[in-house]
Amino acid sequence: MKEFTEEELAQYDGKNGNLAYVSYKGKVYNVTGSFLWKEGTHQVFHRAGVDLTDALEQAPHGGEVLDKFPVVGILQDIHMPDMPSKP
Amino acid sequence: MARVAREMVEKAGINVNQLVELLVKNAAAELTTYYYYTILRCNLIGLEGEGVKEIAEAARIEDRNHFEALVPRIYELGGKLPEDMKIFHDISACPPAKLPKDPTDIKAMLIVLVEAERCAVRGYTHICNMTAGKDHRTYDLSQAILNEEIEHESWFSEFLGEGPSGHFMRRGETSPFVSKFLR
Ligand code: HEM
Ligand SMILES: [Fe+2]
Ligand SMILES: [Fe+2]
Numbered sequence: 001m002k003e004f005t006e007e008e009l010a011q012y013d014g015k016n017g018n019l020a021y022v023s024y025k026g027k028v029y030n031v032t033g034s035f036l037w038k039e040g041t042h043q044v045f046h047r048a049g050v051d052l053t054d055a056l057e058q059a060p061h062g063g064e065v066l067d068k069f070p071v072v073g074i075l076q077d078i079h080m081p082d083m084p085s086k087p
Numbered sequence: 088m089a090r091v092a093r094e095m096v097e098k099a100g101i102n103v104n105q106l107v108e109l110l111v112k113n114a115a116a117e118l119t120t121y122y123y124y125t126i127l128r129c130n131l132i133g134l135e136g137e138g139v140k141e142i143a144e145a146a147r148i149e150d151r152n153h154f155e156a157l158v159p160r161i162y163e164l165g166g167k168l169p170e171d172m173k174i175f176h177d178i179s180a181c182p183p184a185k186l187p188k189d190p191t192d193i194k195a196m197l198i199v200l201v202e203a204e205r206c207a208v209r210g211y212t213h214i215c216n217m218t219a220g221k222d223h224r225t226y227d228l229s230q231a232i233l234n235e236e237i238e239h240e241s242w243f244s245e246f247l248g249e250g251p252s253g254h255f256m257r258r259g260e261t262s263p264f265v266s267k268f269l270r
Binding site for chain 1: 105108109112177178179180181182183208209210212213216
């Protein structure tokens with residue numbers, strides 16, 4: 001499975017025909033087809049191409065909304081699911 | 088625009104442009120839901136469908152009321168609706184509540200309906216969280232809408248038999264919570 005650096009992930013910002021990828025708890029998801037991620041923007045505040053593990057804590061839904069989107073890789077180093085998250 | 092009203096919200100630490108954008112997206116969700124629910128209602132026929140029709144209609148009318156109630160707040164805060172309705176449709180905060188492939192499948196219809204309401208419950212909860220103690224009028228409005236969205240969710244959830252019911256269909260006027268913003 002492909003490993004993304006943060007710089008690589010940043011290219012998938014959903015803008016100008018780019019694919020829209022977001023990472024959550026170490027996994028990188030392709031949310032390109034979603035009605036709610038058009039142009040890589042979600043509900044005004046969130047952008048594709050970055051790790052949204054912390055942002056999702058504040059969302060009015062859990063990580064299960066990502067289940068229906070394909071996992072396209074893992075994010076290097078940070079937020080691996082088996083590592084304790086930041087204190 | 089209500090200049091001082093906007094200033095007060097800014098002063099409380101809210102990014103008013105972002106808030107307005109969110110209100111416009113939710114207004115779009117309401118008007119598009121009103122439209123898609125019209126199609127759903129027309130297809131709610133037969134022994135099972137007719138039973139759901141009445142609450143689908145109440146939810147449809149109340150969503151239109153939510154649109155009507157949001158618009159003045161958007162303009163007060165210095166925002167506006169997009170000129171192009173196609174754009175308005177596409178920026179909706181919730182996905183289109185489209186007719187299921189088999190419209191005679193009433194369970195599939197109820198799932199479309201309950202998911203649309205759940206999206207709304209999430210959206211207004213977030214707006215309430217953002218504005219609580221800061222933007223009193225937007226909070227009051229979104230909380231009134233939230234009260235009705237939660238009832239909509241319950242109606243459809245109860246039809247799906249997800250759990251026992253504490254509700255009965257609307258009696259009397261529609262929009263018991265939002266009506267004060269419509270007068
Ligand atoms: C301000 C924070 C957020 C708000 C207000 C918000 C709101 C929403 C709402 C209302 C929905 C629709 C849910 C439904 O249909 O019931 C949704 C779906 C979704 N959200 Fe968020 N969300 C936020 C943050 C996030 C974050 C940080 C992520 C990060 C991954 C995320 C990912 C998703 C995904 C993948 C979906 C499903 C999209 C689809 O089904 O096409 N959200 N969000
Ligand atoms: Fe509504
Ligand atoms: Fe509703």
